[in-house]
Amino acid sequence: MNAERAAWERSSVTRVVSPVQPRKLAKVPFVELADGRLQGVVSSGSDIERVYVSSIGAGTHGFSCSTNNNRPCGGLHGSPCKHLRALVDEAVLQYGVHRVARYLRVDIDEDTASGAALVSRLNGSLAPTPAAMVFSRFLRHLAYLELPPSAEPIAELHWFPATGAVR
């Protein structure tokens, strides 16, 4: 065990972040575990121009949901709205239920591990968070796809081998 640990610590290509699982992005184009929150962007079901910015704090479980123009979500009545439920469901697909539960610090049963079970265990209340910050992270995320491709070698990427965990 110690030899294995030493090899892990002395490996240049130790894997730190597990690749995420593929999922449909149409409803919830952006999900991340960052800044101490599960946060993301949910496309509106009725208006193609509108998106909701939803988040749940790690530990506190304080949640919020509003449009990108900072209008509070109409479906939020003291409990998580459908956008927040969709956010959790997609996060579970993307990262796996255990990683999400660990990040949010939720205890879940092995047998009932699902997004719905996770939402039912949240014990926070409405806690407004700056939607603008999350939204700008989403825009930055999208901006990656606008960058031009490169044909010069990037030697540094030898530290980042593609892995095949997703099969």
Add this chain to the structure above:
Amino acid sequence: MLAVQLAELLEGDAPGAAEALDLVAGFDDALVHGFARLGEERALALTALAGALAGTPLGPRAGEAAGKLAAGSVAEEHLTVLAGGRAALLGAVHDDLLARLDTALGRTRETWDAAPAPAPVPDNLLSGCRSWLHELAITGWRGVDHDLVSSAAQVIEALLAEPALRRPAVLLDGLAAELRASCPVATMDRLPARRWADLWTRALLLARPGGLPAASGRSVSGRLLILGADVHEHGTAVQIQVHGILEPARGGPALLVRAGVAAAKVDTIVGPAVWRLLGAFPVLLGALAERRSLEINDMLLLHGGDLVWHDGRARPGEPADPFATARVLLAGALAPAAPPLDRHPVRIAEPVLVEGYKTVTDHGITLDLGGGTLAVDVDRLPACGPLTPELVAASTACVGLVRWDAGRWLLQPLAVQATVKRKPVEAHNGDWALGPTDPKAVKAEARAGDAVAVLRERAGRLLRR
């Protein structure tokens, strides 16, 4: 690679390598705890690292830097000197490993004689990068929190916007994502100390004024025969590095070359979808998918052996079997020298053909080649291609890259010939470059939908307001 060649490679230990890596580990430990809290033991480790450099041009400055850091003065210039010392030690280990591999394989390698010239890049962007790295070093990995990680966001965004700075941008972005996913680092039970110190060191060397080398090389034309595709990927970047043999039109020895094409991406674009981000290189992708050779005309070949890929200067040639290319041409091809800055064991990726082995599947997959054993790096089978551990286990021949990590040699398969259900099958990493050909993978992709198209639609609607 023959049994005798593997036996020669595995024979004995490289003198001094273990000691050099121990000195590197001392530096890595200082980064774990932070240079602001060195303590006696870690200060001694830095002094030892500087001592090992005494006979080199870095010697006097390294000694001074170790002294200053031990006394608690954590200035950027001292960190940079010791980072350079760490890189020099790993460079020496790299040179030794590569020389052993070349000797075992009977591979001839060019020597590096190009004069270094810095790339003209704006220093104001790099100074932000250096400040963040400095802050990380003072704090140490153990002290990294959300705020410290987030403070790099603007710097990284600015680096990404400048194509000439793609190397440091992609590197810092990868490091920041790992730190973010690990926050708060203090609660981790073990740390990837070597890895993060590697990334930090390379970033600091690239970010110092004049640290980024300019692309220099010569124009080449000829027939490019593909050996295979190596795939590199983190959340926001993917690179396909094609290994091949170039038969120069002007004559002369066949050259071992690589061609790397890269694109920015987001973490939700995974598996075969990454190929869609490289649509700007249809000729290269077509040659991978159809297993064809390429006729290239007037393309820049860098001194390090990398073609700067220009898809318009390549046209598809005849079908070419990478296994045949490896059998016929690999042994006589001239290998390129490694660029000085890139000399690190992680960059060793030498194409070989291995056959006539038995696979042993017990704790991963190992190839038994005439009694010598070589572990297969099954973690390096990319999700964007058809290779699986099962195929490798059933294989009888493999074109792969010899790599070295954490004290041992490994084989990374790029293509295999195998027998499945008594039928011969062949699979190459690049087979799905124009889309998956395996019905199961096609279905999986259809289930997940077109991530690239969805995000581009969202970007079109939300980004330009």
